[in-house]
Amino acid sequence: MGQLEGKTAVLTGGSAGIGLATAVRLADEGAHVFVTGRREAELEAAVKTVGADRATAVVGDISKPADLDRLYDAVGARGRGLDVLVANAAVGAFVTLEETTEEHFDQTFGVNVRGTVFTVQKALPLLNDGASVVLVGSTAADRGVAAFGAYAASKAAVRSFARTWSSELKDRGIRVNVVSPAWIETPGGTAAFGDEETARAVREKVAATVPKGRFGRPEEAAAVVAFLASEQSSYVVGSNVYVDGGENQT
Incomplete structure (x- = not known):
C-alpha cells in the first residue's frame, strides 16, 4: 500500500522534468493522476511513462480558464473528488529589466500567478476535506538573480498565496504548502x-x-512533493520546503 492509495491527484505541467517525475511518484504511491500540459504528444508520452491505467491526460493551458474547466470536468466525472493538487506548470526566461516587454511580463505572470490562482480556485468544489495542495515555487523568489526578475517575482507571489490560502482553507482541513527547487536538471x-x-x-x-x-534530480523534488501530498506531513501547513542542495541554507 502506497501513501496515496486510492487517492485522486491533479498535476499541472506534467509532461517533463519535475512534473513528470512527480506524476510517476504520485502514481507509485497509489494515486490516480490527472496530468495536464499544453503539448499533446509530449503529454501522451508522459502518461505512457506513468502508466495508462494510473494516469489520465488532459491537454490544456492553465492560463486559459476554459482549459481548467475542462480539466476539472474530467476529474469530477471520475466521481471521487480530489485529494491532491500539485500546481507545477510555469514558464520562465532570463530577461533583464531593460529588455522586459509587456509580452514577457504578461506571459510570466499570466501562467505562474494568474494560472496558479485559478488552478486552485477552480479545484475548490472538488477538493475533499483534508486534501493537500502543493504549489511549486522556486529559490529564485529569495535571490536577486540578474535577468530573472519577472520569474522570481511570480514565484514570490506563489509563496505568499500559500500562506493566505492555508488560513482560508483551514476549516476544511486542506493543507497548502510550497516546494521550492533550486537548480534541477530538466x-x-x-x-x-x-x-x-x-x-x-x-x-x-x-x-x-x-x-x-x-x-538536483527531478526525482528528488518529486519525493518532497509526495511527502507534502501525504499524511506523512499532516502537521506541515503553509510551509516552504527547499530542494536546493543547501544553496540557500549556507
Whole structure:
C-alpha cells in the first residue's frame, strides 16, 4: 500500500522534468493522476511513462480558464473528488529589466500567478476535506538573480498565496504548502539558458558553490512533493520546503 492509495491527484505541467517525475511518484504511491500540459504528444508520452491505467491526460493551458474547466470536468466525472493538487506548470526566461516587454511580463505572470490562482480556485468544489495542495515555487523568489526578475517575482507571489490560502482553507482541513527547487536538471532548465554550452557552464558553477556539489534530480523534488501530498506531513501547513542542495541554507 502506497501513501496515496486510492487517492485522486491533479498535476499541472506534467509532461517533463519535475512534473513528470512527480506524476510517476504520485502514481507509485497509489494515486490516480490527472496530468495536464499544453503539448499533446509530449503529454501522451508522459502518461505512457506513468502508466495508462494510473494516469489520465488532459491537454490544456492553465492560463486559459476554459482549459481548467475542462480539466476539472474530467476529474469530477471520475466521481471521487480530489485529494491532491500539485500546481507545477510555469514558464520562465532570463530577461533583464531593460529588455522586459509587456509580452514577457504578461506571459510570466499570466501562467505562474494568474494560472496558479485559478488552478486552485477552480479545484475548490472538488477538493475533499483534508486534501493537500502543493504549489511549486522556486529559490529564485529569495535571490536577486540578474535577468530573472519577472520569474522570481511570480514565484514570490506563489509563496505568499500559500500562506493566505492555508488560513482560508483551514476549516476544511486542506493543507497548502510550497516546494521550492533550486537548480534541477530538466529540459526546461536547459532551454532557459539558451543552449547546452551555457547550461554546462552553469552546472560547473553550481558544482563549485552548492554544498551538494551538483544540480538536483527531478526525482528528488518529486519525493518532497509526495511527502507534502501525504499524511506523512499532516502537521506541515503553509510551509516552504527547499530542494536546493543547501544553496540557500549556507
